[in-house]
Amino acid sequence: MQAYYFTEEHELFRQSLRRFLEKEVLPFIDQWEEQQEVPKSLWKKFGDQGFLGLHYPEKYGGAGLDFFYTVVFCEEISKVFSGGFGVIQSVTQYMSSTYIYKYGSEALKQKYLLPVIKGEMISAIGISEPGAGSDVANIQTRAIRKGDFYIINGQKTFISNGYLGDYIVLVTKTQPEAGIEGISLIVVDLNSPGITKNKLKKLGWHASDTAEIFFENVQVPAENLIGEEGKGFFYLMDGLQLERLIGAIGSIAGTEALIEYTLRYMAERHAFGRPLNKFQVLRHRMAQLHAETEVLKEYVYYCCRLQNEGRYAVKECSIAKLLTTELANKAAYECLQMFGGYGYIEDYKVARVYRDVRILTIGGGTSEIMREIIAKMLIDDKHYLPPTQQAQTQDSDSLVQELITLLKERARGVNLDSSLKFDFGAHKLLIDGTAGTPTISEEDKEAACTILISPSDMKALLSGELNPMNAFLSGKIKVQGDMSVAMKLQKLFS
Ligand SMILES: Cc1cc2nc3c(=O)[nH]c(=O)nc-3n(C[C@H](O)[C@H](O)[C@H](O)COP(=O)(O)OP(=O)(O)OC[C@H]3O[C@@H](n4cnc5c(N)ncnc54)[C@H](O)[C@@H]3O)c2cc1C
16 A cells, blocks of 8 residues: 655655665574674664664754654564564664653763764663563652762663663652652663673563663762653653554564565465465455554554654554554464464574564553553543643642642531542542541542542632533533532532
């Protein structure tokens, strides 16, 4: 299918990248898979050719190009039948250094982003720990500020590029008692004293290294903090959308390449006097895979367009990641079957693909977590805000605190006989009247009725500027659960 999103320039770029990969990468892939390492000197060649930092500004050595050049880059590196090779630059450029570019100081950009774009450094992102993968908020690694330094203690695991990488964007708690608002991102050189690393043996992605990393009193300059202290979780939630989209682009391109590879084999291999591609049952299976790939590819391109426009597409990126990685696994299983016994032998690339795709539904947020995000948006009417708006939300924290104090005052006299929660986004207020005199807390517990409202609308309601019924009819107030409980609140607004 002729893609609607690519210009002639994009296609010329694709051709030149392909020629480069045919010369500098394809002949060596088997060797790198065997050695479980890609020589770092290769990335310098990528950098010299201008293949790195396509979406970063020229000021930092990038090319300042639209996102569809990045799409071409990710598609082509995903078609070489080595997930391990592809992930090294995916993690470096789109999953770790991207935080330095978006939120880091100029000094951090000069020190850590420029070398990445030149191909002189590779980087890692350190979220997962032995006790916290999906549950990011539960990380235990600590960075305690002492004068001009942070002292870091803790452990990360499953870190791509963690062994051979030059630095890690470390997700750590700077204020352990502050929950997600105590999480910060800090750049840590991976050869710092106090760091020890082990390479993990893994099922697939053999050309890349995945490490567990221990931090023991690692001293890092305070200026290595990315952005502001306590904002790390929100930066991460923003960055994860790109990470998931990159995963989706790679998954669909890899699936497409695998289908082509399998069809070539099916045309050559004969059984019962005819090529495999003449057996209807096999043809239909391939046609089905092709159909699913085509449809999902267009959806992924749509998500890329949203990315290109700077939109914060949480649901779309989650859907794309979920469906493309699940399809990649299904396709690997079914394509391997077409090869019969040869599919199980390393001489055929399908065996490696089969191993490599298994991580795709796990890394960067599992399929279950993707479904959870989609379900929250679909069923609970949850809205995810981009970090800039999160910052505004935090700026309005003082307003929320003011409202909570006022509501606590007014709610004392209300006879509720039930429980009701105000949901102001990051903050909640629970009025629990189930045991007589209402108790008022900021706990985020289930209530018989939940009122979703923005702090500014709540302020307008309390001051009488906004009429409760009008607010309800215009959607400024949303009520979930028992409406009769909400009706008892008239007193609050009088
Ligand atoms: C090869 C490889 C490379 C990786 N690279 C990196 C990296 O570079 N940086 C990094 O930080 N991490 C990396 N990871 C870690 C990866 O992101 C995590 O493995 C992943 O997020 C899942 O976390 P977990 O392994 O702790 O599983 P858990 O969170 O323990 O989940 C176990 C199972 O429970 C399910 N589950 C958990 N919570 C829920 C829920 N609320 N509802 C339903 N089901 C749930 C999960 O879907 C999963 O099936 C990598 C992992 C691998 C294997």
